[in-house]
Amino acid sequence: EVQLVESGGGLIQPGGSLRLSCAASGFSVSSSYMSWVRQAPGKGLEWVSIIYSDGSIYYTDSVKGRFTISRDNSQNTLNLQMNSLRAEDTAVYYCTRYCSGGSWCLDYWGQGTLVTVSS
Amino acid sequence: QSALTQPRSVSGSPGQSVIISCTGTYRDVGFYDSVSWYQQHPGKAPKLMVYDVSKRPSGVPDRFSGSKSGNTASLTISGLQAEDEADYYCCSYAGTYTPNVFGTGTTVTVL
Numbered sequence: 001e002v003q004l005v006e007s008g009g010g011l012i013q014p015g016g017s018l019r020l021s022c023a024a025s026g027f028s029v030s031s032s033y034m035s036w037v038r039q040a041p042g043k044g045l046e047w048v049s050i051i052y053s054d055g056s057i058y059y060t061d062s063v064k065g066r067f068t069i070s071r072d073n074s075q076n077t078l079n080l081q082m083n084s085l086r087a088e089d090t091a092v093y094y095c096t097r098y099c100s101g102g103s104w105c106l107d108y109w110g111q112g113t114l115v116t117v118s119s
Numbered sequence: 120q121s122a123l124t125q126p127r128s129v130s131g132s133p134g135q136s137v138i139i140s141c142t143g144t145y146r147d148v149g150f151y152d153s154v155s156w157y158q159q160h161p162g163k164a165p166k167l168m169v170y171d172v173s174k175r176p177s178g179v180p181d182r183f184s185g186s187k188s189g190n191t192a193s194l195t196i197s198g199l200q201a202e203d204e205a206d207y208y209c210c211s212y213a214g215t216y217t218p219n220v221f222g223t224g225t226t227v228t229v230l
Contacts, residue, residue, distance in 0.1 A: 045224070
């Protein structure tokens with residue numbers, strides 16, 4: 001059974017850093033396309049970053065230079081290192097897996113972890 | 120890349136049909152047949168309901184159907200049920216560098 005379980009969220013001051021992790025089971029993170037999607041309180045979904053199976057990485061413009069996506073193949077985890085955090089980064093962060101077979105849908109989502117950036 | 124445009128809310132009585140539109144541009148919805156729809160209940164993670172414009176994952180009721188015309192995709196919920204009350208988001212592929220552009224979200228209310 002496929003499962004994604006995020007951890008690492010919490011309250012952090014502006015300018016601070018936080019590292020989110022996503023423990024995957026039932027499939028291989030290294031063989032999949034994986035993304036982080038976030039949702040600010042009361043707002044819509046926003047794609048944040050992707051890591052392709054070949055290791056290519058891309059980010060939405062607002063987090064470029066501040067966030068780093070990575071994966072640990074030995075632990076089968078997906079990570080998101082978030083630096084220079086801003087109030088506007090406050091959101092629930094979801095770890096997601098792309099559908100297989102060439103489709104660009106997101107078939108599995110974690111339960112989400114809340115990041116609150118506030119002084 | 121701007122968010123896709125959805126109506127803020129739609130409503131219908133049990134048994135009726137509702138249609139949610141999702142308007143993008145020639146760079147996303149209009150160019151790729153990779154539109155997906157997600158259902159989100161309060162406090163829960165989104166759930167995939169339709170992918171590749173009109174395909175349904177296993178387990179999703181056939182009351183949910185998708186279509187696309189030009190730059191606009193649509194999700195139709197037929198035979199509306201109380202448990203369909205939720206937020207719905209469309210999403211389109213927009214290229215290698217920005218694989219997912221989400222819609223603004225629509226709240227479906229069952230009267």
